[in-house]
Amino acid sequence: MKKLFCAAALGLAFAASAGVQAAEKIAVVNLGQVFQQSPQRATVAQQLENEFKGRASDLQAQQNKIQGEIQDLQRNASTMKASDRTKKEKQIASERAAFEQKAQAFEQDNQKRQGEERNKLLQKIQTAVQSVAKSGGYDLVLDSQAVLYSSADAKDITADVVKQVK
Numbered sequence: 001m002k003k004l005f006c007a008a009a010l011g012l013a014f015a016a017s018a019g020v021q022a023a024e025k026i027a028v029v030n031l032g033q034v035f036q037q038s039p040q041r042a043t044v045a046q047q048l049e050n051e052f053k054g055r056a057s058d059l060q061a062q063q064n065k066i067q068g069e070i071q072d073l074q075r076n077a078s079t080m081k082a083s084d085r086t087k088k089e090k091q092i093a094s095e096r097a098a099f100e101q102k103a104q105a106f107e108q109d110n111q112k113r114q115g116e117e118r119n120k121l122l123q124k125i126q127t128a129v130q131s132v133a134k135s136g137g138y139d140l141v142l143d144s145q146a147v148l149y150s151s152a153d154a155k156d157i158t159a160d161v162v163k164q165v166k
Contacts, residue, residue: 025137026154028144029161034125037162044117051113055106062099066092128164132157 035041073080073088080088133141136157144156 025139026150027133027136027138027141027157028147028150028154029129029132029141029156030144030158031125031129032145033158034128034161034165035121038121038125038165040121040124040165044121048110048113048117052106052110055109059099059103059106062095062102066095066099069095125161125165128161129157132160132164136160 069088069092073085073092077085129141132138136155138155138157141157142150142154144150144158147154
C-alpha cells in the first residue's frame with residue numbers, strides 16, 4: 001500500500017513537471033483593451049442605437065404622457081368627483097403597468113442583441129488571438145486581467161491582436 005502511494009505521488013510529480021516543461025512560450029493579452037480599441041465596437045454600438053431608437057422614443061413619449069396624467073390628477077384631485085378620481089387612478093395604474101411591461105421587454109431585447117453582437121466581436125478577437133499565437137509560436141496565451149503575476153518571459157501580444165482585429 002505504501003509503495004502504491006509513493007508510485008502514485010511520483011507519477012503525479014512527473015506529470016506536473018512534464019506539463020510545465022511543455023508550455024515553454026507563454027504570452028498574455030489584455031482582452032478588455034483589445035475590445036475597447038476594436039473599431040467594430042463603435043460601429044456595433046451605433047447600429048444597436050439606431051435599431052432601438054424608435055422603441056426608445058416611443059417608451060419615452062409614453063412615460064411623459066403618464067407623468068403628465070399624474071401631474072394633472074394631483075392638480076385636479078381636490079376638485080374631481082371621487083368616482084372620476086378613482087377612474088383616473090385606475091387608468092394611470094393600467095397605463096403604468098403596460099409601460100413597465102413594454103420597458104422590460106425593450107430592455108430584454110436590447111440586452112439580448114448587445115450580447116449577440118458582443119459575442120460576434122469576442123469570437124473575432126478569439127480568432128485573432130489564435131492567429132497571433134500560432135504565428136508567434138506561443139504554447140499558452142492567458143488574459144492579462146486573470147494573471148496575478150507574469151515574468152518577463154511572458155510576452156504581451158495585446159498590440160498584435162489589436163492590429164489583427166482591425
